[in-house]
Amino acid sequence: MNDTGARADADFEHAFDRAMNLQPVGPDRLRGHTEAAYWNMVGPYGGIVAAVVMRALMLRADRVGDPLQLTVNFAGPLKAGPFDVVVDARRTNRTTQHWSIEIEQPADDGNGAQVVAIATATTATRRTVWSQPEARPPEVPGPEGLERLGPRGNLRWPTMYDMRYVQGLPLQPGDGTSLSMFWIRDQPHRTIDYPALTALCDASFPRIFVVRGSFTPIATVSMNIYFHGSAQALADDGNGHLLTVSEAKVFDAGFFDQHSTVWSPGRRLLASTQQIVWYKE
Amino acid sequence: MNDTGARADADFEHAFDRAMNLQPVGPDRLRGHTEAAYWNMVGPYGGIVAAVVMRALMLRADRVGDPLQLTVNFAGPLKAGPFDVVVDARRTNRTTQHWSIEIEQPADDGNGAQVVAIATATTATRRTVWSQPEARPPEVPGPEGLERLGPRGNLRWPTMYDMRYVQGLPLQPGDGTSLSMFWIRDQPHRTIDYPALTALCDASFPRIFVVRGSFTPIATVSMNIYFHGSAQALADDGNGHLLTVSEAKVFDAGFFDQHSTVWSPGRRLLASTQQIVWYKE
Numbered sequence: 001m002n003d004t005g006a007r008a009d010a011d012f013e014h015a016f017d018r019a020m021n022l023q024p025v026g027p028d029r030l031r032g033h034t035e036a037a038y039w040n041m042v043g044p045y046g047g048i049v050a051a052v053v054m055r056a057l058m059l060r061a062d063r064v065g066d067p068l069q070l071t072v073n074f075a076g077p078l079k080a081g082p083f084d085v086v087v088d089a090r091r092t093n094r095t096t097q098h099w100s101i102e103i104e105q106p107a108d109d110g111n112g113a114q115v116v117a118i119a120t121a122t123t124a125t126r127r128t129v130w131s132q133p134e135a136r137p138p139e140v141p142g143p144e145g146l147e148r149l150g151p152r153g154n155l156r157w158p159t160m161y162d163m164r165y166v167q168g169l170p171l172q173p174g175d176g177t178s179l180s181m182f183w184i185r186d187q188p189h190r191t192i193d194y195p196a197l198t199a200l201c202d203a204s205f206p207r208i209f210v211v212r213g214s215f216t217p218i219a220t221v222s223m224n225i226y227f228h229g230s231a232q233a234l235a236d237d238g239n240g241h242l243l244t245v246s247e248a249k250v251f252d253a254g255f256f257d258q259h260s261t262v263w264s265p266g267r268r269l270l271a272s273t274q275q276i277v278w279y280k281e
Numbered sequence: 282m283n284d285t286g287a288r289a290d291a292d293f294e295h296a297f298d299r300a301m302n303l304q305p306v307g308p309d310r311l312r313g314h315t316e317a318a319y320w321n322m323v324g325p326y327g328g329i330v331a332a333v334v335m336r337a338l339m340l341r342a343d344r345v346g347d348p349l350q351l352t353v354n355f356a357g358p359l360k361a362g363p364f365d366v367v368v369d370a371r372r373t374n375r376t377t378q379h380w381s382i383e384i385e386q387p388a389d390d391g392n393g394a395q396v397v398a399i400a401t402a403t404t405a406t407r408r409t410v411w412s413q414p415e416a417r418p419p420e421v422p423g424p425e426g427l428e429r430l431g432p433r434g435n436l437r438w439p440t441m442y443d444m445r446y447v448q449g450l451p452l453q454p455g456d457g458t459s460l461s462m463f464w465i466r467d468q469p470h471r472t473i474d475y476p477a478l479t480a481l482c483d484a485s486f487p488r489i490f491v492v493r494g495s496f497t498p499i500a501t502v503s504m505n506i507y508f509h510g511s512a513q514a515l516a517d518d519g520n521g522h523l524l525t526v527s528e529a530k531v532f533d534a535g536f537f538d539q540h541s542t543v544w545s546p547g548r549r550l551l552a553s554t555q556q557i558v559w560y561k562e
Contacts, residue, residue, distance in 0.1 A: 068536060069503040069557050071352040073401050075372040075379040090383075090396050091356040095535070096502055096559065098356040098399055100381070115371050118379055120354050120399055122502055122557075126534035129562045134459055134492065135530035178415055211415065221377055221403055222350040224505045226538050226557045228531050249416035249542065250509050250550045253407035254376070255349060257507050257553055259540075261530065269531045272538055274555060276350050276403075276507045278377065281410045 014190050015160060016199070019048050020055040022085060030056050030085045034078060038157045038199075043077045045157035046220045047202030051195040053101050053119045056085040058194055064097040065125035067194050070225045072119045079105055083116070095125045126230045137263040140166045143183035143241040161203055162187040164241065170209035178207035178248040178258075183241035192238040194227065200262065201225050201273040204246035207258045208279050211248065217280040221255070225273040233268065240265040254278060295471050296441060297480070300329050301336040303366060311337050311366045315359060319438045319480075324358045326438035327501045328483030332476040334382050334400045337366040339475060345378040346406035348475050351506045354399040360386055364397070376406045407511045418544040421447045424464035424522040442484055443468040445522065451490035459488035459529040459539075464522035473519040475508065481543065482506050482554040485527035488539045489560050492529065498561040502536070506554040514549065521546040535560060 015037035022030035038048040050072045057063065088100045103117040146164035161184050168180025184200050186192075206218045229238075246260040255278055262271040296318035303311035319329040331353045338344065369381045384398040427445035442465050449461025465481050467473075487499045510519075527541040536559055543552040 069354070071401060071503070071505060073350070073379050073403060076374065090399055093357065098354050098396075100399060115379075118371055118381060118401055120352060120401055120503075122354060124502070124536065124559075126536070129535050129560070130532070131534055132492070132532045133530075134528070134532070211413070221405070222352070222401075224352060224555065226555070228533050228536075228538070230534065247415070249414075249553055251411070251413045251415070252509050253412055253511060254410050255405065255407070255509075257509070259553070272530055272540070272555070274505065274507070274553070278405070279410070 014186070014188060016186060016190055016196060020051065020195055022052070022056055022059065025084065028087050030059070030087070031082055032085060033082050034080050036156065037160055040155060040157055043079070045202065046074060046223065047199035048157070049074065049078060049103065049117055050202060050223055050225075051199035052085060052103065053117065053121070054198040055195040056087050056101055057099060057121055057123065060087060060089070062089060063123050064092060065095070065123045066231045067121065067227045068096070068124040069122040069227070070119065070198065071121070071222065072117055073222045074220055075118055076114065076116045078103070078116045081105070084113070097123045099123070133269060135261065135269060137243055137261070137267050138181060138245060140181055140243065146183065160187055161185065161200065162241070163203065168210050170205035171213060171215060173213045174210055176211070178211040180204060180210055180244075180246045182244055184244055185241045192234060194231070194234070197227070197234065197238065197262070197271055198225060200242065200244070201260065201271055202275070204244055204258060204260050206277055206279070207246065207248035208251060208256055208277075211251070219278045220275050221278055223273065223275040225271055227271055228269045234270065237264040237266040237268050238270055242270065251279070295467070295469060297467060297471055297477060301332065301476055303333070303337055303340065306365065309368050311340070311368070312363055313366060314363050315361050317437065318441055321436065321438055324360070326483065327355060327504065328480035329438070330355065330359060330384065330398055331483060331504055331506075332480035333366060333384065334398065334402070335479040336476040337368050337382055338380060338402055338404065341368060341370070343370060344404050345373060346376070346404045347512045348402065348508045349377070349405040350403040350508070351479065352401050352503065354503045355501055356399055357395065357397045359384070359397045362386070365394070378404045380404070414550060416542065416550060418524055418542070418548050419462060419526060421462055421524065427464065441468055442466065442481065443522070444484065449491050451486035452494060452496060454494045455491055457492070459492040461485060461491055461527045463525055465525055466522045473515060475512070475515070478508070478515065478519065478543070478552060479506060481523065481525070482541065482552055483556070485525055485539060485541050487558055487560070488527065488529035489532060489537055489558075492532070500559045501556050502559055504554065504556040506552055508552055509550045515551065518545040518547040518549050519551055523551065532560070
């Protein structure tokens with residue numbers, strides 16, 4: 001495998017697909033296992049947790065349409081090991097369907113289960129009606145001429161992405177703003193789907209690392225994603241490097257926000273995503 | 282009462298407070314009643330539904346800190362009449378607390394209850410740590426010299442706000458973008474609190490009415506709010522007209538997004554809020 005190529009071996013399983021391996025263990029209940037390849041500092045990368053929620057939704061035979069909205073609240077740390085995903089179709093309408101999804105693990109004291117992620121999602125049937133983009137991606141150099149981001153200390157998850165920064169590298173002196181723009185793609189390459197798009201919506205480093213250029217402990221509290229395209233649109237124009245533009249609006253009293261857009265190679269908006277993040281000091 | 286003044290009568294009850302009247306009817310269960318003063322076309326104004334969710338949260342004696350995040354999924358229409366709010370403290374941490382909240386009404390077929398809104402929320406303890414605003418409000422004329430928005434057809438809820446548009450009026454020829462900027466305040470005046478701030482996060486008219494200048498049926502599917510300030514910050518600098526800046530990123534295949542910021546008189550960011558909205562054609 002070369003540094004930018006896809007794996008073509010028939011017996012190759014991408015670590016992302018291992019992370020997405022969910023098996024039914026009861027009605028509306030799936031079991032998965034944390035995947036070391038996407039480890040963050042003290043637990044799984046948040047994007048992979050959100051992707052597990054999305055994967056559980058995509059497995060539902062009774063799903064109406066494609067994902068439209070996902071909100072994941074990170075209620076507590078996910079420990080290495082097995083976890084359960086509980087999926088509840090709360091209400092089904094003609095063009096939209098509303099879901100509640102939770103991830104549970106055995107409680108620390110051994111008594112019962114403890115919720116670690118609480119999510120709501122909407123799937124929806126898209127229709128051929130008047131459509132119009134309004135926001136446009138910034139004009140930036142393509143990924144070909146840019147250097148791939150090297151390892152970030154001992155963090156595992158960044159090595160699972162081919163990230164090429166246009167501006168706004170974390171943990172180094174910058175221009176005093178939190179703005180980053182970078183190209184991103186799964187590494188090794190993998191055909192995009194909603195779980196993979198969900199995961200990379202979390203790949204912007206914490207904005208506080210960019211605006212200050214230095215480290216402080218952080219934890220995402222809640223992450224929201226709007227998906228702006230059908231499965232067909234994602235298949236047609238979602239493969240290749242995607243451009244992410246990310247910035248904060250305010251760092252206030254221990255919490256900051258982070259707003260990102262994710263653009264296709266053909267300059268289509270695939271996702272808009274926000275998160276609110278705890279920071280220590 | 283003059284057109285912009287507050288009601289000082291001791292026996293005056295603001296319609297907003299009637300809309301927020303929730304009475305306990307069981308463990309973790311409150312009962313309210315829809316309020317005609319905030320009626321939209323075929324049901325309550327979505328902002329008032331989100332505010333009811335927030336009000337239920339604010340009533341909790343076991344709440345840790347102030348609101349940080351709220352996501353409300355509008356699963357189905359709320360009918361005129363009583364409704365129940367079911368509040369579940371899913372997990373309590375040292376500085377954050379994670380909530381699930383649903384609004385139910387009797388099912389159309391008379392069998393049991395039907396969920397009409399599905400929400401998650403986080404409350405959090407803010408701390409005195411390094412803080413810094415990044416985004417700034419636009420430089421616009423103050424509300425004093427601007428005309429108050431008149432009635433919008435027969436819609437009730439807009440009459441409950443004193444709205445003064447700087448630009449981007451709905452349902453009239455515009456500049457081809459969806460951008461609106463307007464000042465907003467409860468009418469009659471009322472001291473701001475988190476439920477009132479929640480409600481006015483939905484007061485931007487649908488962006489499709491602005492960009493096209495014409496009407497089409499719409500319905501908010503999901504709304505997300507990040508609250509950027511403690512209760513003290515809201516009390517200190519949340520009263521008076523608030524500046525809302527609102528725009529869409531994309532209108533695609535029956536759904537558009539809408540991203541807004543809400544600024545205090547002192548130019549502090551009080552809330553950033555998004556929604557994803559169904560449109561007919």
